Amino acid sequence: MRRTTAAGLVVGALIALGSALPASAATQSTAQxxxxxxxxxxxxxxxVNGERTLDDFQPGxxxxxxxxxxxxxxxALTAPDAADASAPxxxxxxxxxxxxxxxxxxxxxxEAGEPGLNVFTNDISTTAPGQGRLTVRHVAAAxxxxVLASGSPVISGLTNPNEQTLDLPAGTVSAAVAxxxxxxxxxxxxxxxxxxxxLTVLYAWGSAEEGNLAIAAQTITGLHSNPDGVPSGTAGYAAVQRDSEILLAGAALIGVALIIGAVSATVAIRRQKIRR
Structure with missing residues (x-):
């Protein structure tokens, strides 16, 4: 892991503050x-665009x-020790x-076991009351x-790198992949x-030949309309994180203010001693 610079901390703080904005503050010019x-x-x-965005990003x-x-x-994806993105x-x-x-x-x-990159569009359209959405994505070398539910296929013949989506009554489903x-x-x-x-998204990933198949899950909430009838849209599963992010950002700003205050007080005391 590389050493984080002060500039990197500032950029990270700005990103955190941006992502902590409530859904109502988002503009129609942004995407998640x-x-x-x-x-x-x-x-x-x-x-991303030639700048390192995720460092030492781990599988799963x-x-x-x-x-x-x-x-x-x-x-572009590079080896963790790469100096730049020139040899991805x-x-x-x-x-x-x-x-x-x-x-x-x-x-x-x-499916052949070669590295690939796909971008999926998450279906965040409004669901009916009492229902949720399940998407299964096949991204494994297999x-x-x-996809079986209670032993019976509910999704058939799903191939890499495709997906299939079902709207289902809220509850627990016993699912398996065969x-x-x-x-x-x-x-x-x-x-x-x-x-x-x-929206619950399940990813079947890994390699059947290598015996390391696994499931990753992603949850995006807020697909029902709110009381005034406006869907929550891109608020997504970030909504459950944003309250804590706002608190953390506020605490960080308070901490910075305290540090600045302490430094100012120290400088003032030193100036008084010099004058004496």
Whole structure:
């Protein structure tokens, strides 16, 4: 892990303050972006537009969401010790973000086992009362799979790098992943909570050949309309983090103010001693 500079801390604080804004403060010119690292045994650095954004990013880790201006971004993945993005192990690839959209960029293995990068659009449209949304994404080095619920296929023939989405009654579903046309799970079964008014995304990632298949999960809340009928939209699962982020940001600002006050008091005392 590289040493963090004072400038880096300032930039990080600005990003944290930006992401801590309430959903009502977001403009229609921004998009939400999360990043999932789903390439086994391969820590990476993530570069966006030539700048290192994620350092020593570990497999199975989900980062974000971050509010970004709509537009095109060049993303590249390098070895953790790379000095820059001139020799990426994946990319560079262009990621296009539309205003008001919610996206997850996934670095993963193709069906053939080669590194790949895909950007998925998260369906944050309003769900019916009492219902939640479940999306399954196949990003593993594995052939087509079926998704089973209580032993029966509810999604059939899902291939890498595709997805399928279902709106379901809120509750718990016992889900498993099997090779297409079979019922012998290669992943699971696992209890999955389908939350009222939330999008739950399951990622099947890893390699069947290497025996390291795994499931990653992402939850985006706020899919119901609020009392005045306006969907929460891109508030997403960041909403559950933002109250604490605001408190942390406020505490940080108070801390800075206290430090500045203490330094000013010390300087004043020293000046008085000099004058004496």
């Amino acid at each position: 972006l999360s990043v999932l690292h789903a390439i086994p045994d391969t820590p990476v650095d993530v570069y 880790t989900l980062a974000g969401p971050l509010s970004l201006p709509a537009g095109n971004y060049e993303v 192990i994946l990319g560079p690839a262009t990621v296009s973000l539309a205003a008001g959209g919610d996206y997850t960029a996934v670095a993963h293995l193709t 052939p087509a799979v079926d 090779l297409a046309g079979t019922t012998d799970p290669v992943l699971g079964p696992q209890d999955v909570a389908v939350q009222d008014g939330a």
